[in-house]
Amino acid sequence: MSAPTAGHYTATGLDSRKIAIWAFIGSECMLFVSLISTYLIYKGRSVVGPYPHEVWVSPSGEHFKPILNIPVTSASTFVLLMSSLFMVLALAAVQNKDLPKRTRGDRILGSSKLWLWATAAAGTTFLGFQAFEFTSFVHEGLTIRTNLFGSSFFTLTGFHGAHVTAGVIWLLTLLAIDYRRGLGPKDALNVDIAALYWHFVDVVWIAIFTLVYLIK
Amino acid sequence: MATTAVPAHAAHINEHAFDEQSGIWGWLTTVDHKRIGVLYLFTALAFFIIGGLEAEIIRLQLQGPNGHIVSAELYNQLFTMHGTTMIFLAVMPLSAAFFNFLIPLQIGARDVAFPRLNAFSYWVYVFGGIFITLPILFNVAPNGGWFGYAPLTTKLFAPGLNIDFWVIGLQILGVSSLAAAFNFITTIINLRAPGMSLMRMPMFTWMSFIVQFMLILAFPVITIALVFLLLDRFFGTQFYETAAGADPLLWQHLFWIFGHPEVYILILPAFGLVSEVLPTFSRKPLFGYPVMVYSGMLIGVLGFGVWAHHMFAVGLGPIGDSVFSLVTMLIAIPTGVKIFNWIATMVQGQLRFTTSMMFGIGLIALFTIGGISGVMHSSPPADLQQTDTYFIVAHIHYVLFGGSIMGIFAGIYLYFPKITGRLMDEKLGKIHFWINFVGMNLTFFPMHFSGMLGMPRRIYTYDSGQGWDTFNLMSSIGAYILAVATLIFAYNFLKSRKRGEIAGSNPWGAGTLEWTIPSPPPEYNFAVLPTVTSRYPLWEGDERDAESARINSQEGKTAEDLHIVMPYNTIKPAIVAGGLVIMFSGLIFAKALIFLGAALMVTSLYSWLLSPLEPEHH
Numbered sequence: 001m002s003a004p005t006a007g008h009y010t011a012t013g014l015d016s017r018k019i020a021i022w023a024f025i026g027s028e029c030m031l032f033v034s035l036i037s038t039y040l041i042y043k044g045r046s047v048v049g050p051y052p053h054e055v056w057v058s059p060s061g062e063h064f065k066p067i068l069n070i071p072v073t074s075a076s077t078f079v080l081l082m083s084s085l086f087m088v089l090a091l092a093a094v095q096n097k098d099l100p101k102r103t104r105g106d107r108i109l110g111s112s113k114l115w116l117w118a119t120a121a122a123g124t125t126f127l128g129f130q131a132f133e134f135t136s137f138v139h140e141g142l143t144i145r146t147n148l149f150g151s152s153f154f155t156l157t158g159f160h161g162a163h164v165t166a167g168v169i170w171l172l173t174l175l176a177i178d179y180r181r182g183l184g185p186k187d188a189l190n191v192d193i194a195a196l197y198w199h200f201v202d203v204v205w206i207a208i209f210t211l212v213y214l215i216k
Numbered sequence: 217m218a219t220t221a222v223p224a225h226a227a228h229i230n231e232h233a234f235d236e237q238s239g240i241w242g243w244l245t246t247v248d249h250k251r252i253g254v255l256y257l258f259t260a261l262a263f264f265i266i267g268g269l270e271a272e273i274i275r276l277q278l279q280g281p282n283g284h285i286v287s288a289e290l291y292n293q294l295f296t297m298h299g300t301t302m303i304f305l306a307v308m309p310l311s312a313a314f315f316n317f318l319i320p321l322q323i324g325a326r327d328v329a330f331p332r333l334n335a336f337s338y339w340v341y342v343f344g345g346i347f348i349t350l351p352i353l354f355n356v357a358p359n360g361g362w363f364g365y366a367p368l369t370t371k372l373f374a375p376g377l378n379i380d381f382w383v384i385g386l387q388i389l390g391v392s393s394l395a396a397a398f399n400f401i402t403t404i405i406n407l408r409a410p411g412m413s414l415m416r417m418p419m420f421t422w423m424s425f426i427v428q429f430m431l432i433l434a435f436p437v438i439t440i441a442l443v444f445l446l447l448d449r450f451f452g453t454q455f456y457e458t459a460a461g462a463d464p465l466l467w468q469h470l471f472w473i474f475g476h477p478e479v480y481i482l483i484l485p486a487f488g489l490v491s492e493v494l495p496t497f498s499r500k501p502l503f504g505y506p507v508m509v510y511s512g513m514l515i516g517v518l519g520f521g522v523w524a525h526h527m528f529a530v531g532l533g534p535i536g537d538s539v540f541s542l543v544t545m546l547i548a549i550p551t552g553v554k555i556f557n558w559i560a561t562m563v564q565g566q567l568r569f570t571t572s573m574m575f576g577i578g579l580i581a582l583f584t585i586g587g588i589s590g591v592m593h594s595s596p597p598a599d600l601q602q603t604d605t606y607f608i609v610a611h612i613h614y615v616l617f618g619g620s621i622m623g624i625f626a627g628i629y630l631y632f633p634k635i636t637g638r639l640m641d642e643k644l645g646k647i648h649f650w651i652n653f654v655g656m657n658l659t660f661f662p663m664h665f666s667g668m669l670g671m672p673r674r675i676y677t678y679d680s681g682q683g684w685d686t687f688n689l690m691s692s693i694g695a696y697i698l699a700v701a702t703l704i705f706a707y708n709f710l711k712s713r714k715r716g717e718i719a720g721s722n723p724w725g726a727g728t729l730e731w732t733i734p735s736p737p738p739e740y741n742f743a744v745l746p747t748v749t750s751r752y753p754l755w756e757g758d759e760r761d762a763e764s765a766r767i768n769s770q771e772g773k774t775a776e777d778l779h780i781v782m783p784y785n786t787i788k789p790a791i792v793a794g795g796l797v798i799m800f801s802g803l804i805f806a807k808a809l810i811f812l813g814a815a816l817m818v819t820s821l822y823s824w825l826l827s828p829l830e831p832e833h834h
Contacts, residue, residue, distance in 0.1 A: 009745060011408040016329040020402045027394060027432035034440035034470060038455070045461040144453050148461050151453035155443070173822075 021193045025200045028163075032204050035159055036211060039152040046147035050140060053216045058141070067142055068213055069133065076129030077209050080164075083122030084202045087195045090115035094191045097184045112183050112191075113175065119198065120171040123164050130161050153212070160208060163201045170194050245785035247331035248739055252338050253317030254635060257628075259342055260309035261709075266349060267301035268702060270294045275659075275695035278688050281680035291676035292359035293378070297352055299362030300382070303482065304389050305345045307616065310624045311485035312341075315400055315424050317635060321730035321737065322418045324409025324746045326780070329402040332789045332824060333395055339793035340392035347797060348385030351378070358382030361674065363475065364445070366456035366467035371449050377804060383446050384800045390435050390442075391796065397431035400424065409729075411748035411760075415509070418728045418751075419502055422509050423488030426516040430477045430484075433520070438474035441467055450803060465530060472523035480519040482616060484512060486579065486623025487554060493576035493626045494558050496726040498565025501752055504557040511550035518547040528596040529603045537596045544594035548587060555584055570724070571645030575626035578653055582618025586611055589664070604674075607667025613660040625652070625705070632709075633723045637735045638716030644708040652701035658694030662687035721769050727752030732765035740780040742768050781830050788824035792817050 010016065049056030050067040057063055093112040101107045108114065134154070137143075144154040174194060177183060183191065246252060274294055277283040286294065316334065320327055328334050351357045359378045360369040364386075369379045404425045408417070417425075444455035445467070454460040456467060495502045502508060524532055524540040532540070558580050567573070589611040593599040602608060625648075632640045666687040671678065678684060722731040729746060730737075731754060746753070746764035753761035775782050799813030 009410075010406045011410075011412070012406055014406065016402045016406045019405050020329065020398050023398045023401045023432055027398070027436050030433050031436035031440060034437050038440070038444070038466065038470075041463060041466065042461075045463070047461045144447070144451060148454055151447070151455055155447060155453065155455075 015189050017189065017193055021196050025196065028200065028204075032159070032207070035152075035156045036207065039156050039212060042148040042152045046149045048147050050137075050142045050146070050149070052149055052153070052212070064140065067137060067140055069136075070213055072129065072133065073209065073213050076126050076133075077205065079122050079129070080126045080202055080205055083119050083126070084199050086115050086118040086122060087198045090119055091188065091191050091195045094183045095185055095188045097182075113178050116171055116175045116178065120168050120175065123168040123171065123198075127161060127164055127168070130157065130164075156208065156212070160201070160204060163204070167194070167198050167201055170197065242785065244790055245787045247327075247335050247783050247785060247789075249316050249320050249328045249331065249334060250635075250737060250739075250741075252334055253313050253315075255338055256309050256313035256316055256341070257635075259338075259345070260306050260313060261706075263301055263305035263309070263345060263349070265702065265706075267298055267306050268699065270298040270301065272695055272699055274298065275692040277676065278678070279692035280689065281678055281685055283677050286676070288676040289359065290355065292674075293352055293355070293357035295674055296358045296361050296382070297349070300348065300358060300386075302616070303362060303478070304386065305341075305349070307482050307620050307624070308393065309341055309345075311424075311427070311482070311620075312337075312396060314420070314485060314489065314624075314627055314631070315396070318631065318730060319400060319403060319421050319424060320407065321634075321733070321741060322421045322728060323404060323407060323412050324729050324742060324748060325403065325407035326741050326745075327783070328399050329407055330399050331783050332786060332829065333399050335786075336789035336793055337392045337396035337399065339790040340388060340395070340796060343793055343797040344385055344388035344392060347388060347801060348381055351381045356381065358385070363471055364467075365471075366441075366445050366448070367458055367462070367464055369445060369467075370456050372457075379445075380449060380804050383442050383449065384803060387439065387442050387446070388797055388800055390439050393431050394435050397428040397435075400428045401432070404428075409742075409746045409748055411746075412729075415506065416748060416751050419491035419505070419508055420485070420488035423484040423491070423512050426512050427481050427484045430481050430516055430519060434474045434477035434481070437470055441470035441474070444470075446803075465527070468527050468530065469523070472526045473520070475526065476523040477516075477519045479615070480515055482620050483583075483623075484515065486620045486627070487512070489623045489627035489630070490558065490576045490579050492726075492728065493572050493630050494561045495752075496630065496724050497568045497570055497573035497576070498562045499568075499725070500561060500565040501727070501755070502557070503560035503563075504553075505751065507553060508557055511553045514550040515547060518543060518550070522547055525594060525599070528599045541594055541596055545591060548591050548594075551587055555580060555587075570629070571640070571642055571649055572626050572629035572724075574646065574649045575622050575629060578649065579619055579622040579626065582614055582622060582656065586614025586616075586618050589614065602667065604672055605667035606663040606671045606673060609673055610660050610663035610667060613656075613663070617656055617660065625649075628709075630724070632712065633716075633719030634730060634735045634737070636713050636716070637719055638712055638714075639719050639723060640712040640716060641708050644704060644711075648701055648704045648708060651697060651704065655694050655697030655701050659691050659698060660694070662690040662694075666691070722754065727755035729753055733768045734771045738771075738773065738775070739782060740775045740778065743770065743773060743778050743780075744768065783830040784828070786824070786827070788820050788827070791820040792824060795820060 012019070043052075049058065050064055052068045053066045055063060055065060056067075089109065090112055093110050093115055096110060097112065099110070101110050137150075142150045142153075144150050171194065174183065174191060177187070243251065243255065246255075273286060274291070277285045277291060316328070319325075348358070356377045358364070358381055359376075360374060360382065364379065364382055367373065369382075404417070404421060408414075444453070447453040448455050448457065454462055456462050456464075458464050491502055491508065521543045522540060524536055525544045528537060528540075558576075562577075589607070593602045593608070593611070629640055629645055632638070666684045669683045669687075671682070671684045671688075678688075719735050721734050723735075724731075728751075729748065732746065733741060742764075744764060744767050746768060747760045748764075749758050749761050750756045754765060757765075795813045795815075795817030797813070799810050799817060802809030802811075802813055
C-alpha cells in the first residue's frame with residue numbers, strides 16, 4: 001500500500017512496516033484488555049434484565065430465557081476461525097505466485113484472488129451473524145442503553161465488529177489491487193501485514209467467545 | 217537509504233522538492249522530521265504560553281483572600297485547561313519536538329521510518345489542540361479537571377458542551393500520540409546506523425524509546441475510558457451510571473492506569489535531555505550508562521503498577537493500599553539511581569556552566585524536591601492528609617516544572633544551535649535561568665505550606681484568617697516573576713534565531729552523532745550513513761567514526777549532488793488529519809460533519825497510501 005522501504009538500509013533487515021504492525025498489535029491488546037476487563041467487572045452488576053446466562057423475569061411477569069445464543073455464535077466463531085486458514089492460503093498464494101502451477105490443485109491453491117475472496121466472505125459472514133445477533137437482542141429487549149450488560153456487551157463486541165469491518169475493507173482493497181495489476185511476491189509483505197492484523201482480530205474473538213459466551 | 221544514482225529523475229525531483237520547501241506551502245506539506253520537529257517546537261511553545269496565561273489568571277485570583285476577578289465557573293475552566301494544555305499540548309509536544317528532531321540524528325538515520333505518518337501526527341496534534349483550546353473564548357471550555365472524573369463528568373452532573381469538547385479533544389490528541397509512538401518505535405529499532413547497537417544509543421534516544429512503549433500501552437486504556445464516557449454522554453450507555461449499578465471507581469482506575477504512566481511519559485524525555493547535557497558540559501561520558509538504561513526500563517515497568525496511589529482516599533482496603541504504597545516507594549529507587557548517576561557524571565569533570573548546564577543542574581535539584589514529596593505521599597496515612605490540598609500542587613509542579621520544563625529548557629539551549637545554526641544569547645540565557653529559578657521556587661515552595669495548612673486544590677477563592685494569605689501572595693508574586701522569565705526566554709529565542717552567533721557543527725564539543733553534521737543539518741542529515749564504534753563517536757571513536765564524521769560535516773552539498781533520494785512533500789497527511797478532526801467535531805456541531813469528515817479522511821487516506829513516498833530508485 002504505502003511505498004515500500006525495499007532497498008533502504010535497516011538495522012534488523014526487516015521491513016519497517018512489519019515492526020510497526022507488531023507495535024500496533026501490542027497497543028490494540030491494551031485496547032481490548034480494557035474492554036474485556038470492563039465487561040467482566042460489570043458482569044452480574046446489572047440491576048435490570050435481560051441477562052447473558054440467567055433466566056429473567058420482566059416487571060410485567062414475563063419469563064425470558066438467557067439471551068446469549070451459544071450454538072449460533074459457535075457457528076459464527078467457526079466461520080471466523082476458517083477465515084484465518086483462508087488468509088494463510090492467500091498469503092501463500094501471493095508468495096508463491098511465480099512458481100509453476102502444474103495440476104488443478106496447484107492452480108486452486110495458487111489463486112490469491114480465490115483465497116482473498118474466501119477470507120473477505122468469511123469475515124462478512126461473521127459480521128452478518130453479528131448483525132443477526134444484535135437485531136435479535138434488540139427484539140428481546142436488550143439495547144446498549146438497557147443495562148450494564150447491554151452497554152459493555154455491545155461496546156466490546158461492537159469494537160471487535162468494527163475491527164473485522166476494517167479488515168474486510170483492507171482485504172477488498174488488496175483484491176482491487178490484485179485485479180488491477182496482480183499481486184505477486186513483491187507484494188507479499190503488504191498481504192503479510194494484513195494477515196497479521198486479521199489473525200490478531202481472530203485471536204481477540206477467541207478470548208471474547210470464551211470469556212463472554214462460554215464461561216458462566 | 218539508497219545512494220545509487222538516479223540520473224533520469226534527479227534534476228526534476230530536486231527542483232520540485234525545493235520549490236515546495238519554501239514558504240507556508242512548504243511547511244504544510246513537509247515530511248522532513250527536522251521541519252516537523254521545528255513545527256512541534258513552535259506550536260508547543262505557543263500552547264505553553266497559553267497554558268501559562270491561564271495559570272497567571274489563576275494566581276491573580278488567588279493572590280489575596282476573596283478574589284473575584286473570574287467567576288467560579290470560569291475558574292473551573294481555567295484550571296482544567298491549564299492542566300490539559302500543559303500536559304497534552306505543551307510538555308508532551310515539546311518532548312515530541314525533540315523526538316522528531318533528535319532521534320534520527322542521534323541514531324544516524326536520514327528520517328523517521330514513516331515520514332508521512334509523522335506529518336499526520338503533527339497535524340492531528342495542531343487541529344486537536346485548537347479544537348480543545350478555542351471553547352474557552354466562548355465560556356464553554358472543559359471544566360471537569362484534567363482528570364475528568366466520571367460520574368461527575370456524565371451528562372447528569374455536567375450537562376453542558378464543556379466536557380464534550382474535552383472528551384473529543386483528548387480522543388483526537390490520543391490518535392496523534394499513538395501514531396507518533398508507532399513511528400518512533402519502528403525508527404529506533406530499524407533505522408539505527410551500522411554499529412549503532414542498542415547499548416550505544418544516546419541516552420535521550422533510550423529514554424524516548426521507553427516512553428514510546430509506555431505511550432502505546434497507556435493510551436489505549438484512556439481511549440477506552442473516553443469511549444465509555446463519550447457513549448454515556450452521546451448515546452445513553454450506562455458505564456458510569458451508578459444508579460444502574462456502575463462502579464463509581466471504574467473511571468478512576470482506567471484513567472490512572474493511563475495517568476500514572478503519563479507522568480513518566482512527561483518526565484523521561486527530560487531525563488534523557490539532561491543525560492545529554494551533563495556529559496557534554498562535564499566533558500565526561502555519562503556515568504553508569506547501562507544502569508541508566510535499566511533504571512529507565514524499571515521506571516517504565518513499575519510506572520504501570522502504581523496507579524492506585526492516586527486513589528488512596530477512596531478506600532481501597534489495607535491490601536490494595538499496602539501494595540500500591542510499596543510499589544510507589546520502590547519506583548523511587550531507579551529514579552534516585554538516575555539522580556546519583558548524574559551527580560557522578562559531574563564529579564571530576566571539566567564543568568562549564570552554560571545556560572543549558574544550569575538548567576540541567578536545576579532539574580537535578582528541583583526534581584529531587586518533587587521526588588521526595590512524592591515519596592511522602594506514597595504512604596497512605598500521610599497521603600490522606602495531603603490529598604487534594606496544595607501540597608499535591610506543589611509536588612506535581614516540582615516534578616513537572618522543576619523536572620520536565622527545566623529539562624526541556626536545558627535541551628532547547630543545548631540544541632538551539634543544531635536546529636537553527638545559531639547560538640542563543642548566553643547572557644540573556646543566564647538571566648532567564650536565574651529569574652526562572654527564583655520564580656519557580658517562590659511560586660511552588662509556599663504551596664507545600666498552604667497545603668499543609670489545609671488549603672484545598674481547585675477552590676476558586678478563599679476567606680482570610682486561615683493562615684493561607686501570605687503563602688498565596690508569595691505564590692502569586694512568584695508566578696508573575698515566571699511570566700517575566702518566559703518573556704526573556706521568548707525574546708532571546710526569537711532574537712537569536714535571526715541574529716545569534718554562528719554555531720558551526722559542534723559548538724559545545726559534544727560527543728554524539730548529531731554533532732558530526734552541519735548546523736542546521738542538510739535535508740538528508742548524513743551524506744553517508746555513519747559507521748558507529750562507540751557511545752561517543754566524537755570523543756572515543758576510532759578512525760571509522762572519524763571518517764564518517766569528516767564526510768558528514770561537509771556543508772553545501774545538496775541531496776542531488778549526493779544522489780540521495782528524498783521523499784516527496786505532500787499535503788495528504790494534513791488533509792487526513794483535518795478529516796479526522798471534522799469527523800469528531802460532527803458529534804458536537806452537526807451530524808452531517810461526521811460523514812463529511814469520514815469521507816474526506818478515507819479518500820485522502822487512500823490517496824496517501826496509494827501514492828509513492830519517494831521517487832523510485834534504480
